[in-house]
Amino acid sequence: MMDVAILAGVSHQTVSRVVNALPGVKPTTRVRVLAAIEQLGYRRNSAARALVTGRSQTLGVVTLNSTLYGPASTLYGIEQAALESKYFVTVASLRSTERPAVRQAIGRLVDQGVEGVVIIAPLVALAEALADLPTDLPIVAVEGDADADIDVVTVGQDAGAHAATAHLLSLGHQTVWHVAGPTDWLEARQRTAGWRRTLEEAGAEVPPPLPGDWSARSGYDAGRVLARMPDVTAIFAANDSMAVGIMRAFHEAGRPIPGAVSLVGFDDVPEAAYYSPPLTTIRQDFGEVGRRSLALLLDQIEAGSRPAQRHVVETTLVVRDSTASTPAAGQPRRRRPSR
Amino acid sequence: MMDVAILAGVSHQTVSRVVNALPGVKPTTRVRVLAAIEQLGYRRNSAARALVTGRSQTLGVVTLNSTLYGPASTLYGIEQAALESKYFVTVASLRSTERPAVRQAIGRLVDQGVEGVVIIAPLVALAEALADLPTDLPIVAVEGDADADIDVVTVGQDAGAHAATAHLLSLGHQTVWHVAGPTDWLEARQRTAGWRRTLEEAGAEVPPPLPGDWSARSGYDAGRVLARMPDVTAIFAANDSMAVGIMRAFHEAGRPIPGAVSLVGFDDVPEAAYYSPPLTTIRQDFGEVGRRSLALLLDQIEAGSRPAQRHVVETTLVVRDSTASTPAAGQPRRRRPSR
DNA sequence: CGGGATCGCGTGAACGCTAACATTTCGAGA
DNA sequence: TCTCGAAATGTTAGCGTTCACGCGATCCCG
Incomplete structure (x- = not known):
């Protein structure tokens, strides 16, 4: 950053202002700084930024087995939504469904400095595991227990x-x-x-x-x-x-x-x-689940502590050919797949 | 960290030595520091650590559509392997298969400070997109082009x-x-x-x-x-x-x-x-693909620049009941699923 | 019993950035 | 022309670590 400042003939603070798009920089100097940034290929150091601002721009997702269709789709939805909001997503897979495994996974994410966590691990044991967690950490549970005092996005x-x-x-x-x-x-x-x-x-x-x-x-x-x-x-x-x-x-x-x-x-x-x-x-609608989870999590991060919320994403019955009235009506219907 | 040091009656540097398990600390003071850490619930700040060491302990994974079985499984394999090696994994999904999308995704990850990137996006356009990338960034491509001058893990x-x-x-x-x-x-x-x-x-x-x-x-x-x-x-x-x-x-x-x-x-x-x-x-064997990719990436991070490697994970033919000799041999075999 | 090697620990600086405040520049009105 | 306030820019400090030293205490061996 100092190199850029010198090349542009300004102070490092002005460079900071430019990269953060803060007001109070004359257009002419702005372009000068931008040119210097371009010329030097400067990228700001996220670690330094996180250190001083206390925000990592990173969210954690704990998932049990991201190979299953549901969790994989939800993760995808979260990631897409996070991208919109300029957040990164780091994943932590659970190795077992045991309580310590959940704590450990969340601990890992906290150590890495995530600002919040979405847990896609609809386990009964989860509610307990969440009990002894830092209460100041924003958390959203997908399919979590409704009784727990945390935000929950659940499918109907x-x-x-x-x-x-x-x-x-x-x-x-x-x-x-x-x-x-x-x-x-x-x-x-x-x-x-x-x-x-x-x-x-x-x-x-x-x-x-x-x-x-x-x-x-x-x-x-x-x-x-x-x-x-x-x-x-x-x-x-x-x-x-x-x-x-x-x-x-x-x-x-x-x-x-x-x-x-x-x-x-x-x-x-x-x-x-x-x-x-x-x-x-x-x-x-797993995509919707992911989006809602993220919205809730960001809301927590912004607003700080507030009463736990509970969102329900409703399901749809899709009738195809595997169901028919009884007694068996002779020949099964044969029709083209609907969708 | 300073608080811990004061409580334990040592310097912050000794605390650092303890948390990093470095030698040169007397066992008695070690337990004293450990006790202070426990008491204060101290966790080291990863941003500060990343800033001074220049290492984020984070790897990036670029994936096209993590909902598909292959990419999801590979991602899972990478994450599991990364866990072993004390690395975090942050994901970046591509929104399109276009070249700028790939560059942008990698750019995002670099901005976040990842030490290396695995690309699970077996696109033809990828080879081109990789051409204009910072050459000092460790990269492994899953199913990438063999001609490109980067490490590739590919399935046979x-x-x-x-x-x-x-x-x-x-x-x-x-x-x-x-x-x-x-x-x-x-x-x-x-x-x-x-x-x-x-x-x-x-x-x-x-x-x-x-x-x-x-x-x-x-x-x-x-x-x-x-x-x-x-x-x-x-x-x-x-x-x-x-x-x-x-x-x-x-x-x-x-x-x-x-x-x-x-x-x-x-x-x-x-x-x-x-x-x-x-x-x-x-x-x-997607799990193996994930593991190999990560091994290759870590090797690059450790060893620095070296000739590009190419790993092939072989496939297996699994014969079940959807194939039979021709002309049609009368009644299809009916047997229990093999696996 | 002395002297150098080793051990245990502390001190100060630096990583790259942003927040807060200080200073300069500039234009408008008296 | 001078004054004053706003706009533009600069200066300083500090975020929490680790690194490179330095210094005293302890140990071993001749």
């Missing part, structure tokens, strides 16, 4: 699960079976709860949910069990990947979907419209 | 495409059709090239490749075209998502896979084993 899991279950019931199914996600994920619990509530309200029998871990493999395992049970006519899978496994298992068992069994997934991954059959599912 | 696209095509030919197919990825992606070009080479070497006819954009939708569109052509018996899709769309189109057309047509994908996404039919595909 309950409403989504309700929509899925009600859709199946409205098609005439006596009840709906459920292949659940891992029980230490809040989303999984909420989807299960929404499913159960809907069945109870409809006076339908509530069969035991089958355990899954989001993977197609676990869906397949659950599907093999369900395919052996002749009275199963409707299934709500807690995500699309498991639905794929279920479809596979039923295909192998010779029980057509939706001919014999109707199936609803959750997520609406980009491929969902092209599965065989095209999958009826609950669409989540 | 050509070998993978060869394996896929040769597998189909070995099953007795006269030739293999190809649904390609976007032409501005290097990977897409290389897969197409490997496919073409294999056909030519085998003396098979080379049909025109159909264009795609990685999405299931584009695969479906291509599949609808191919399904109308009775002489098509084997297809190589440039990724698994497009293969899903192709499967859908053939299903609708009443042409069974693998009964009438054999299909091979590329990537081996986690769901591939559970599609209907389970998809024969080329597995890519």
